[in-house]
Amino acid sequence: MANSTNEQGGAEASADALKELDRVTDALLGEGGCPWDIEQTPWTMTDYILEEAFELVEAIRADAPEHSTEESRSEVMEELGDVAFLLQFVAKKYSQAEHFSLADSLKYAAAKMVRRHPHVFGDLHLNSEDELLSNWEKIKRAERSEDGEAPKRVFASLPKGLPPMLKAYRINSKAARAGFTWDSDDAQEAHLQSEWQEWKEAEASGDEEKMQEEFGDYLFSLVEYGRRRGLKASMALGDANVKFLRRFNHIEDVAREKGQDITELSLDEMNALWDETKKK
Structure with missing residues (x-):
């Protein structure tokens, strides 16, 4: 698989590819375009976005360093393009309705990343990853205040549709950034053992509702056990x-x-x- 980006120059090649994708999308949604595409709305495209996102994740995981191949990298390239197309497609729908364009979204994202990385684009010095993540959360909350809104709750940005195990990871991560977590890994491990004991007691009781609750508590704590060691349970x-x-x-x-x-x-x-x- 040839690397056309290296051949043409990174930024220029990417810009040309986006223009081509934009041309294709315009043709699909314009006069004489595809009837099915034309009748779609951002809302009707959500399931397709989820499906393609899962396919991209699956392709990336299949391309893990220990068994990466030309074929697996090609699969990632293809799935990444599929996701990019759908995002461009949805942005075009909003643009046609004169709400915003893909350019607006990209500029907004770039400005947000600059704002949230003062240690890269400013003179802020951070001593650890924990400080970096904590500062990230502070900036996010401050952004809302500057817009005249009340600061968002810590978990307000947590997507409701996240798979449970990934959501447990994000909850634990956000709680830690807010300072609500165990003082040490040993303390958290002791809590995990306590949750296991509570599960065993529930199992012995035969109470299915209690078993469900305690098994969930144990899994939630196990996710945090992994997070503290750089492991994502999902x-x-x-x-x-x-x-x-x-x-x-x-x-x-x-x-x-x-x-x-x-x-x-x-x-x-x-x-x-x-x-x-x-x-x-």
């Missing part, structure tokens, strides 16, 4: 899912080579193949 679980599926697919392949269906193998046979796959 990514770790995603990797575990991929690993399990890869190994199980191998078992199915071996069964087919023997002319068998996976359901015809005994548990001992499947376990033996599983152990064999783990060694690879």
Whole structure:
């Protein structure tokens, strides 16, 4: 896969590509364009954006450094373009309604990043990542005050539609930036052990409602345990899912080579193949 950006010069190549994408979008939405595209609204496009975003995330995770290939990088390139197209498409819809353009959004984002990185674009000195993140939250809240609005609540910007495990990570992260967290990793680990004990007690009681509650509390604390060690639970679980599926697919392949269906193998046979796959 040729790197056309390096060949043409980064900023110029990106600008040319955006112009081409803009030309394509104009044709699709203009007179004589695609009837289906023309009748869409930003609201009707939301599911497509989510779907393509998930496909992009999946492609990026499949391109992890330890098994990155030309094919996996090409997949990321393609999915990134799909997401970019949808964002351009939605922006064009707003532009047609004379609300704002993609240029307005990009300029706003650039200005916001400059404003929120005074340690890069200003003379602020920060000593740690914790200070950086805390300062980021302070700037976000100050922006609202400058606009004449009451400062937003700490979790006001948390998307309601985030998957639960990712949302738990963001909640713990934002709480920590606000200073509401355990004083040390040891204290948090002790809390995690306490949550595990509460889960075991709920399990022993047989109370399904209590079991649900305590299992959730334990998972929430486990997400924070990982966050404090630089681990994102959703990514770790995603990797575990991929690993399990890869190994199980191998078992199915071996069964087919023997002319068998996976359901015809005994548990001992499947376990033996599983152990064999783990060694690879």
